[in-house]
Amino acid sequence: MGLRTFASRKTLGALSTFPQQLRGLQTFSLPDLAYDYGALEPAISGDIMQLHHQKHHQTYITNYNKALEQLDEAISKGDASTAVKLQSAIKFNGGGHVNHSIFWKNLAPTNAGGGEPPHGSLGWAIDESYGSIEKLIAKINAEGAAVQGSGWVWLAVDKELKRLVVETTANQDPLVTKGPSLVPLIGIDVWEHAYYLQYKNVRPDYLKNIWKVINWKYASEIYEKECPRG
Amino acid sequence: MSWSISNYLISSSNELSRCKLPYGSEGQRGKCQALNRPTNISAYNSLKTPSFKFDQVQKRKDHVLKKPRNISAYYSLKPPNYKFDALEPYMSQRTLEVHWGQHHRGYVERLNEYLAKDDILYGHTLDELIRVTYNNGNPLPEFNVAAQAWNHDFFWESMQPGGGNLPILGLLQQIEKDFGSFSNFREEFIETALTLFGSGWVWLVLKRNERRLAIATTTNAVTPLVWDDIPLLSLDMWEHAYYLDYKNDRARYANVFMDHLVSWNVALGRMARAQSFVNLGEPKIPVA
Numbered sequence: 452m453g454l455r456t457f458a459s460r461k462t463l464g465a466l467s468t469f470p471q472q473l474r475g476l477q478t479f480s481l482p483d484l485a486y487d488y489g490a491l492e493p494a495i496s497g498d499i500m501q502l503h504h505q506k507h508h509q510t511y512i513t514n515y516n517k518a519l520e521q522l523d524e525a526i527s528k529g530d531a532s533t534a535v536k537l538q539s540a541i542k543f544n545g546g547g548h549v550n551h552s553i554f555w556k557n558l559a560p561t562n563a564g565g566g567e568p569p570h571g572s573l574g575w576a577i578d579e580s581y582g583s584i585e586k587l588i589a590k591i592n593a594e595g596a597a598v599q600g601s602g603w604v605w606l607a608v609d610k611e612l613k614r615l616v617v618e619t620t621a622n623q624d625p626l627v628t629k630g631p632s633l634v635p636l637i638g639i640d641v642w643e644h645a646y647y648l649q650y651k652n653v654r655p656d657y658l659k660n661i662w663k664v665i666n667w668k669y670a671s672e673i674y675e676k677e678c679p680r681g
Numbered sequence: 682m683s684w685s686i687s688n689y690l691i692s693s694s695n696e697l698s699r700c701k702l703p704y705g706s707e708g709q710r711g712k713c714q715a716l717n718r719p720t721n722i723s724a725y726n727s728l729k730t731p732s733f734k735f736d737q738v739q740k741r742k743d744h745v746l747k748k749p750r751n752i753s754a755y756y757s758l759k760p761p762n763y764k765f766d767a768l769e770p771y772m773s774q775r776t777l778e779v780h781w782g783q784h785h786r787g788y789v790e791r792l793n794e795y796l797a798k799d800d801i802l803y804g805h806t807l808d809e810l811i812r813v814t815y816n817n818g819n820p821l822p823e824f825n826v827a828a829q830a831w832n833h834d835f836f837w838e839s840m841q842p843g844g845g846n847l848p849i850l851g852l853l854q855q856i857e858k859d860f861g862s863f864s865n866f867r868e869e870f871i872e873t874a875l876t877l878f879g880s881g882w883v884w885l886v887l888k889r890n891e892r893r894l895a896i897a898t899t900t901n902a903v904t905p906l907v908w909d910d911i912p913l914l915s916l917d918m919w920e921h922a923y924y925l926d927y928k929n930d931r932a933r934y935a936n937v938f939m940d941h942l943v944s945w946n947v948a949l950g951r952m953a954r955a956q957s958f959v960n961l962g963e964p965k966i967p968v969a
Contacts, residue, residue: 506929543878600880600901622879643920
């Protein structure tokens with residue numbers, strides 16, 4: 452997943468009022484998209500992409516960095532209760548950062564391969580497990596539409612069992628909360644902010660249209676890495 | 682009711698002229714004979730009205746026999762007490778149209794669909810239905826739609842045009858008693874709204890056991906009714922409630938709600954009603 456560096460080392464003193472020490476705490480910054488905001492139209496509007504990337508994802512990163520700082524401080528002071536209290540903020544904001552970073556890579560404009568069905572081992576695995584890619588898409592859409600409130604729907608590979616699974620997670624929980632050996636291939640954000648401006652409450656329409664811009668090439672790469680042929 | 686109608690038919694007009702009662706309830710015929718009121722006018726009245734009802738009932742009966750009516754809805758969608766543009770500029774007309782007209786309506790329609798398929802849950806009020814379908818933490822599929830229908834009804838009522846400002850009378854006293862001051866409460870409420878992860882609601886509740894006000898949050902469709910507390914106000918923190926107006930600026934939405942939308946009158950009324958169930962303290966009995 453290290454196609455783009457999204458972590459950089461910064462001295463903590465530069466960000467806060469801490470005494471000048473080289474703490475070496477990694478902070479995170481917003482990764483760039485490989486395409487323009489408007490490149491995914493008409494499946495996802497440019498407004499949504501811009502807000503989603505510049506506001507929502509950035510907020511997750513900002514809050515994640517803040518929570519990490521606080522956690523670092525609590526650990527160095529030996530403050531166990533604060534360290535535990537911060538865990539939910541870390542799971543939420545860190546999860547949001549992780550999930551959205553995957554999400555941007557899962558999308559590609561149609562002229563850059565978005566929507567093109569997978570060939571190679573991922574395509575065969577889908578046909579074996581689900582019958583056809585249409586059936587897989589139908590299953591993912593059904594699960595995504597059924598998510599109550601906010602969450603994600605994932606196509607993942609279980610790297611121990613070498614199997615494809617369709618899973619959903621709530622809020623910003625990362626996929627590993629559903630199984631430690633699950634590696635996400637495709638994640639679709641079904642939080643309302645991902646589609647509301649364009650589709651209002653008709654989430655099934657959003658799910659139907661997003662497949663036109665899903666980047667199967669990335670998914671295939673990850674799959675081949677986890678389940679190498681041979 | 683049909684047997685009493687036919688009894689009425691059989692009974693002669695003499696008795697009718699004596700009885701003021703239109704339906705010939707047997708036990709009272711004896712009583713009626715003792716009445717010596719001027720009967721001409723009342724007879725006319727009692728003769729006229731029941732026959733009208735009889736005709737109607739007969740017509741309705743025929744109608745029922747020939748064309749069985751299907752129940753069209755179990756629960757209804759109630760519009761807010763104000764026009765859709767009444768909350769501008771704090772909550773736009775478009776938001777209300779979509780939030781009420783699509784989201785809320787969708788919940789009510791799906792609830793009715795569930796009940797139409799299998800009406801084992803028929804007969805509950807919406808409050809009861811929420812508790813029953815919550816199933817003590819293992820919610821049935823109807824829970825989400827039922828609870829969201831109730832929550833949105835509650836939410837529309839919790840807002841009013843020209844809302845905000847300060848609570849009054851007993852509610853203000855109770856808030857000051859339980860939170861220290863109104864500004865403490867306001868701060869805590871808004872902070873709670875901002876630290877809510879995901880979709881949910883923020884509530885001002887009256888806790889039954891502790892007999893005090895508190896701020897509660899719930900995720901998705903859950904409501905304080907399921908743990909038997911009494912909600913007084915709610916704020917919808919699902920993204921669909923504010924996204925069209927404020928995009929991702931939840932802080933501004935929560936502040937605007939507190940400053941301009943919240944209906945303290947309604948909250949006061951709800952608290953007054955809640956006090957019939959919860960004893961909030963010793964009444965101030967004036968000393969003679």
